[in-house]
Amino acid sequence: MVRRLGAVQAQDYAGAKWGVGTRTRGAVDAMLERAVSAGAILRTHVLRPTWHFVAPADIRWMLTQTYWLEPATRSPRKRSPTAHLLPNYDEYFIGFKNRSAIGTRLSLATGELAGDALRAHIIVVDGQQVGGWKRTLTKAAVVVELRPRVGLTGPEQEAVVAATQAFGAFLDLPVELRGL
Numbered sequence: 001m002v003r004r005l006g007a008v009q010a011q012d013y014a015g016a017k018w019g020v021g022t023r024t025r026g027a028v029d030a031m032l033e034r035a036v037s038a039g040a041i042l043r044t045h046v047l048r049p050t051w052h053f054v055a056p057a058d059i060r061w062m063l064t065q066t067y068w069l070e071p072a073t074r075s076p077r078k079r080s081p082t083a084h085l086l087p088n089y090d091e092y093f094i095g096f097k098n099r100s101a102i103g104t105r106l107s108l109a110t111g112e113l114a115g116d117a118l119r120a121h122i123i124v125v126d127g128q129q130v131g132g133w134k135r136t137l138t139k140a141a142v143v144v145e146l147r148p149r150v151g152l153t154g155p156e157q158e159a160v161v162a163a164t165q166a167f168g169a170f171l172d173l174p175v176e177l178r179g180l
Helices: 012-022 030-037 057-064 104-109 154-171
Strands: 042-048 050-054 084-085 121-125 126-139 141-149 175-178
Touching: 012 030, 012 050, 012 154, 042 057, 050 057, 084 154, 104 126, 121 141, 121 154, 126 154, 141 154, 154 175
Parallel strands: 141 175
Antiparallel strands: 042 050, 084 121, 121 126, 126 141
């Protein structure tokens, strides 16, 4: 998946692994940790003084050329609602100077695009930011605290819970959910 994306911002190591994991079917944290340890995924400053994951096959040309991404082909849209818990430096959020297109719902509800709930990780429902989240690891579980900033419908809440469970499965830990 890293090669398909070109690069993944990785200054938050755990968040970057989740960013790859959320886009890769069946990925678990231990699998990505092994890939990094084995050199199948590189964590480097190739693009600027920011950590990125890149594929070994791409490192040389990235070092010699200006960074660019080909437009990806879009997969057919899944039925709504679809929710994602994205890490704090995820390209979906951080990769754009103007984030208004993905913050329309949030700005209409709160009058702002960002806030305390969005300072770390973000909740996205059907392509729109709807709040923030944070995680705390305990010995027995991952505690996920959700901070929705807009009202969510029942199906949207179910989609967010499913995304939370996917995060727990990625870490191979049960989820203690708070805040929804």
